[in-house]
């Protein structure tokens with residue numbers, strides 16, 4: 001079983017520690033992980049803006065890079081949603097289908113495939129507000145969205161609960177969007193910023209010292225908003241905590 | 248001008264070619280009590296949630312006494328009471344051909360509901376019970392007699408009845424007129440009645 | 455549960471003195487700029503915050519209702535299936551409906567578009583010498599620009615829904631399909647009523663204001679020559695239609711004057727009365743979080759001595775029925791739940807959409823009326839998907855927003871600068887060498903990464919937030935090369951030329 005690790009551009013450039021944590025975490029569970037060196041992007045920036053033909057070459061490159069792996073894992077819900085549900089600008093060959101059906105977001109992979117039951121190396125003595133990114137929650141099925149009638153579950157929280165010392169706190173609007181939204185963050189900066197500030201404030205009122213998520217793009221946006229207004233809250237990707245990062 | 252045939256033709260040309268049979272709609276009322284005594288409290292609770300209330304006729308009290316006592320602090324000295332029920336005479340007669348515009352000074356209209364719905368606290372009228380439809384909206388307060396035996400469990404059951412097929416006008420009232428259009432503040436009596444009171448009263452079986 | 459005391463005010467102790475936000479309307483032939491209008495709304499922070507909180511409260515109440523009903527998701531499925539069934543047989547059900555209505559003594563008219571609708575109603579009014587009309591809220595009539603048309607021909611229209619009346623008196627469009635004046639605070643209403651109804655400008659108590667409106671509207675209701683309503687549903691089996699209100703104003707409009715005209719969109723059909731159980735149980739719970747509207751009114755035939763007309767309106771609906779990706783938007787029952795849950799709607803206000811339909815529903819309906827004018831709207835969304843989850847008829851709203859972006863891009867409705875920037879980004883992102891070059895250094899990445907998303911507006915990211923810090927140890931790529939690659943046997947350096955340590 002060979003895993004291809006996809007490290008999206010924002011993580012590559014600004015949050016290398018998230019990529020490292022993902023790699024190390026998978027290796028702790030005995031996975032054989034390879035990082036195809038010529039990888040670029042999944043095509044999301046173009047597709048999110050409605051420009052599918054403009055994404056075709058990037059999508060093809062993505063498939064070329066990853067078709068040789070049994071599974072592909074990425075620490076980014078929005079990229080996995082793009083690959084799984086929207087990578088449609090190119091001909092749907094068997095290789096394309098293979099890549100699309102075997103791409104996992106990290107939390108899913110740990111929870112559903114590896115069925116991890118402990119992170120003995122992890123300890124995080126802080127109050128954490130978990131941010132369900134909309135892509136992980138509503139498109140990838142990380143948990144039960146608050147709008148739907150049904151039994152509550154949350155895969156990322158189930159994982160975080162296994163981390164010693166970590167205390168989960170809940171904001172009053174449990175799964176309200178933080179306002180990143182891909183191109184939305186720059187086409188609608190005012191609303192996006194307001195949503196980001198509201199999100200941070202909600203977590204702050206719940207007592208969170210850290211906002212943790214499986215989507216780096218949401219965190220980058222929220223962190224940027226927090227810095228701008230001088231909010232003292234901190235941010236961390238779930239992979240880092242599960243891999244035993246200290247505060 | 249394009250008319251019926253053009254619009255229908257456009258629909259025929261464009262409608263999705265899907266096989267989509269009409270689903271069966273269950274009644275969803277297995278969990279409801281099966282007798283009137285069980286349904287009444289649910290009805291009363293649901294009605295209260297919608298801003299209506301239930302009044303009880305006390306020992307020795309007449310229907311009119313009960314109504315006046317219930318609405319005491321909300322009535323002028325000589326309230327105009329229009330009754331559409333044989334149980335009460337009132338002081339204003341309702342006739343089928345009354346011009347609706349003449350009903351605007353009525354303080355209380357007393358009506359009998361055809362049936363009630365426990366799920367929502369709704370009471371149902373048709374033009375037969377209303378005599379003049381507009382009275383139920385122009386009066387300041389509504390008093391409704393409802394036979395507890397005429398309660399159905401939920402809205403599905405309400406729509407299984409065939410009242411609508413024969414009546415020109417059928418309406419569910421669930422509490423009084425209400426609005427929250429000004430800063431979300433709940434106000435009763437936006438345009439229609441300011442209060443709605445339901446009194447349990449079985450229909451007198453003719454002797 | 456106790457009944458709220460109607461005589462007691464529950465207003466917040468102090469009304470704001472912040473003036474109401476005003477929006478610049480897009481000129482004819484121009485695109486609506488949602489982002490700019492949203493900024494105008496957010497520039498009135500007290501209004502914006504209050505709006506977000508009040509609209510969110512409706513969403514919260516909706517959740518409470520939805521979560522208390524065991525069969526909730528089943529009801530949504532049924533509603534969606536009934537609508538699919540009806541829309542795939544719409545011609546048959548419409549004929550059945552129209553024939554039954556005619557047999558009930560109702561005059562049925564067919565309007566292909568908004569102009570037809572307005573003209574037909576005008577003719578009916580002329581025939582009856584109608585000068586004054588009371589009407590209840592109808593999104594279809596908004597869509598047709600009905601009130602403006604009637605003003606133009608000298609027929610007075612009085613809105614009887616309080617929120618709609620406030621908007622009429624303030625000469626503003628409704629901002630929400632269920633609560634048209636939800637963007638206003640009571641101080642704004644006090645100002646409007648003081649100017650138009652002569653109420654005390656210093657009294658902004660909601661009960662006082664609602665009372666003044668009641669007193670002022672009552673004589674207009676009694677004097678009206680005709681009443682108009684829309685319809686929430688039309689039932690093929692009976693030829694009747696159903697109107698849901700909380701104020702009883704549709705019943706006043708229909709039952710006081712002798713002439714009742716109902717404007718009904720052709721998508722409002724359901725086959726049988728029995729189907730209504732599903733929709734009535736869903737509608738108000740989804741809309742306001744109340745189990746049912748105060749009034750659920752079923753009109754089947756004119757009352758004795760009265761006259762009833764139905765105008766069945768197409769106005770683009772039959773065309774939309776043929777759009778593979780978008781036809782299911784015709785299932786909409788205008789509950790507004792998608793607006794209430796939408797984080798963008800709550801923070802930008804309905805008027806920022808510059809269109810009849812606002813919020814997520816607007817994003818998928820408005821472009822079908824005018825693709826160019828509303829081409830920005832499908833981008834006024836984070837695609838978070840909450841709208842889809844609350845929709846009682848299970849329209850895949852956020853997916854349709856996403857699809858609309860593609861349609862608008864293909865049809866040339868997005869700005870050239872944006873499209874060409876994305877085309878350029880697509881080239882860089884497909885080429886590892888150019889990609890690596892672009893983000894070789896963190897500084898360069900800072901410049902390029904947002905650029906891909908930002909296209910022409912270089913500073914949009916930085917307007918409201920900071921850029922991330924530059925990591926000390928370089929990119930993940932660098933780390934991997936240093937720590938892993940040189941340890942990996944048989945690394946095929948030939949394929950790694952893009953990552954030269956230069």
Ligand code: SF4
Pocket residue numbers: 785786787788789790791792793815841844845846847848849851
């Ligand atoms: S799209 Fe769905 S949620 Fe939105 S108004 Fe229509 S029915 Fe309601």
